[in-house]
Amino acid sequence: MPNAPSQSPDAAPTAAPHRTVHLTVNGIAHEIEVETRRTLLDALRADLHLTGAKPGCGMGDCGACTVLIEGEAVYSCLTLAVACEGRAITTIEGLSSSDGELDPVQSAFIAHDALQCGFCTPGQVLAMKALLARNPHPSDDEIARAMSGNLCRCGAYPKILAAGRALAGHPS
């Protein structure tokens, strides 16, 4: 590294600004007090203890942090919690019904073995959910395009496609 990164004192903030934010997560209204710089991902995990959305990169490069905001799949690592004031958020924890019945997307992932280590899986399931809500019978190409924002290092992709095809009603 050329002349070491400037270690110019970062004028250390004494009191970081906070805000009260109202979020409806999985149908439950929450009021949380967060730093303005807290991401939605950290708010869900650290403040609401919903750890289903995973940190994989923090930069929009992996998709593990995918959640639904008003039904639309987004990366919670690049979303500020304060920017979600009043929004309805769905995480993986909110997908199965309260009596434990799995969402069809979840069941299809299990049946087709569309997961290995499972770390990317919550994000994959939610991305699939968002696709099917918009387009209940996607083509193979549409499935692959919709799922192209979620990396899986284990390579569960062929099985994810298979799960998607089954959900879309294609013959296997």
Place this chain on the structure above:
Amino acid sequence: MPVRIITTHLEFEGRVSEQRVVMEGDEPPVWGEDAELRIVGKPTPRVDGRERVTGGATYTYDIQLPGQLTAAALRSPHAHARVTRVDASRAEAMPGVRAVLHRFNAGDLIDPNRDRSVFAEELPYAGAIVALVLADTREQAADACAAVMVEYETLPFVVDPEAALQPEAPRVLSDRPHNKLNDEYPQTYQRGDVDAGIREAEVTVEARFETPAAMHNSMETHGATAQWDGRTLTIYSSTQDIFGVRRAVAKALGLHQNQVRAIKQYMGGGFGSKFGPHESGLLAAYAAHRLGRPVQYMLSREDENVAAGHRSATIQHFRLGAQRDGTLTAIEQRTVGNLGALAGWFPATAMATKELYQCANVRTIDEGARTNLGPFAAFRAPGVVEGIAAMETAVDQLAAALGMDPLELRLKNYAERHQDMQRPYARKLLREAYEIGAERIGWATRDAEARRYPKGRDGTLRRGVGMASQLWGGDGGPPAQAQAKLLPDGTAVIITGTQDIGTGTRTVLAQIAAEELGLPLEAVRVELGDTEFGLYSPPSGGSMTLASMGPAVRMAAAEARKDALEIVGHLVEAPADALDIRDGGIVNRETGREMGTLGSYLEQLDGHEVTAKGMRGPNAENVTVRTFGAQFAEVEVDLGTGQVRVRRIVAVHDCGRIVNPLTFSSQIEGGIIQGLGFALMEQRVVDQRFGTVMNANLEQFHIPTIRDVPEIDIVLLDRPNTYANTLGALGAGEPPIIPTPGAIANAVAHAIGRPVSGLPLTPDRILDLLK
């Protein structure tokens, strides 16, 4: 139970070691071809699928203990430096900051696996740790990191492996006399006389082949959460090896092993990079022990990619000699491995070179170079992937020089026996894999005009078909233990200390236990991932887990079943061997009479639990057990833009009995997709002027997306290998990644009509090759 001690041999990632096995009792007889199995061999969805799709699975990253602190690291920006001063006073005074650990207050933390201080004075690569901040929140930890002031004395460095081996090169580690891996390098293996073999050859080929450093990028980074309660240090670790974590953490903290409990229930991938606690686990444990507060330290993606390992880069030179008819007369491989600063071993790049083809004259030379880069770590068949890619492309070049079909050349030099150890293979189905694969890919028409020159893109598309071979161990070995408990209601708990790293271990072990016990799958529960209650299990890696743990579980189940039938026999006053357990019920073997459920008998025992132990027996002696296989690839190359698209992969691997075809095919697909990434896109980029990794992220270090996936055609051979172990099953973790890059490279060479010089086959490399 009398104890016997048997000496056996174990191969792990290409390295053979002697192992002592303690046996109490006997393993059940092997499940042969004619074994009638109800559950083993059936496609079975994961028994823990539900947790994984609902967010209920708790990964290391998800552990949240009361009062838990978050850690963030400050790392060296210099390729080589000495830390002379750390001023953390400002950071320590910041809100929420509980401690800042560094060389001058935590120099006593020694990494037992490296025998080196974690906060070392000498920082041998950009990304070496300098300080660890512990704070209440992640934001506070990051703020404090930026406020730690460090003074460095920079030192000369070298990152190019060939330059590092020059006598005048700067020392990568200043206390070493050279930059070689150790005094035993370069290491040469020799059989016959290679120079004579080259002289007598009628055709020779020389090829240089480079393979990149590829980062693992498991979706969950390395890390751990640790807690010290004054008596026990509990560490939740994202690891493939909980017993290795326990051992190293106990040693580092000066605790007894019974004071350390390592837990791993779910982990987000490892691929070989997560053996032992790693620096992150040691740090979490140390900080928790010292501060008396739970500590979580998970690496950032960037830190993961510079400091937690990668597949080491190679530069390989091959010389092949053959007679006109294709008979090989010489094989020589010289490999320079770029091992980074803190390496301890050399990957098995020469494994296949020594073994795959029949040849009297073979020489391999491994040159291990230390460089001022982060440490490499095992990555799914380390060395073998790189070695096979280089050798198989050289073999194709030889075929071209001979004017011979590449597959015919391989068959001409088919090795029936293990040439190095001079003994037979327990089984080698490679010839069959070649035949099946060739048929499925349409090898015979690979040169057909219509196939090679598809329409579109103003005539700039070219297709090619190529193949490569695979060999690997995968028969597992001892020690590996398990316990089976039958509960009063007739259900079973299998207790192990293994890890399910995403391969489906929990599911296959449940299948094996249910099969042996005669219970339905739902009646069996498998416990793993906890050193406190589990029995010793080997690390989950090297395609070892199923072949090591499966037999132990099977033996435990068999013993428990025997005991249970003994008990039932007493209760019904019948000889035990007249009884059987089928689908949870007791039946009379001869009459087939159903006699009620197993539970209905066990519950008469006032809470007694039938428990039994099982262990993996010794490996077969005097034969070599291998998985063999082949893959065939069809690719399309755009000569205009240099883009390569893999259209189809046919994979034929002999991994013995397939316990679960569903998770087996997932393993194969996953390996192929990682191999495809290695072939086409994965490459660490280092600025040579500064020794800095430029793409230690997932933005510019590309791994395959779902859209990069080709059609994958998996042929299941599914035949028990009765030498391997009592299941007849071999591991499938490594085999599928091994031939993929070579097959793709050969297909690309076929498409563009010229040899390729290395990986990855990115558009710029293709366009350069076409120049």
Place this chain on the structure above:
Amino acid sequence: MQPFDHVSATSAAAAVELLQQGGPSGARVIAGGTDLISLMRDRIQSPRLLVNILPAAAALRYLRFEADGALRVGALATLADIERDPHIAARLPILTQAVRDAATPQLRAMATAAGNLMQRPRCWYYRGEFPCWLKGGDECFARDGENKYHAIFGASPCVAVHPSDLAPVLVALDAELTIAGPGGSARTLPVERFFAPPTDDERIEYRLQPGEVVSEIRVPAQPAGARGAYVKVMDRQAWAFALVSVAAQLSERDGVVERARLALGGVANVPWRVAAVEDLLTGQRLTPALAAQAAERALENAHPLTHNGYKVPMARAAIRRALLAAAGQEE
């Protein structure tokens, strides 16, 4: 990420107002945040005040075709809005093509059209810890360093490339921006002129005055029979910035090119319009030979760096294909 204050604006005017309160460099608009948050996380930018403009969606998130055929894109329309709009797909498919392979579905759902034009370079020295020229330092580390993804055109001290897929297409479509400024002022500016290579005084790829906010992108009506194509070359099939991209927009009459626009992405620190080729094409019949000649001409003045020579043949192929596709001569 450094701490900051966060306020919401419900209109472009309100945003302008709030920006002024934050002072000249300390305040920034945040829209989707997809670029700004990652820059802030890495402390490349550390604004003291963020003005969240998303609450102005009611006023600024729209896609509208005017009677004359012009398309108005509200600043807060997302890339996903554009991608899913059936009218755009039918009438300006080049725009659909531009966003279809940009980033990922999640990012497209978050990323706004205006924000896309103001995203900063992906140069790894800039995004890393290097005190490079663009960040106010003295030296461009890429010029003699790892420059495989860098520029082959341009004379700026910075050799980073513009990462946007939308920008070259908007340039090829002669689009204009509407920019709201202090005191209720508004100005319009061709997208092409909005971009300017960074200079010693202004180390940024676009020109916006302090306190200004982009409120609309307007794509004028294209001549009857105009057609376009966008070709993006990536090193994996998705989720990659363009190695090279080409936006070609042609109007033909009786098989003869009347007007041509050609803009390249991934080759310079602004979308790179190639006027010489536009002239060459005008008045001619577009044949494969002419497309090849145009591609040749477009790259004539390219001056690749040490590791990006491949971009020259790659751009040639992409230009040829884009032109033929725009002329409907794709195979």
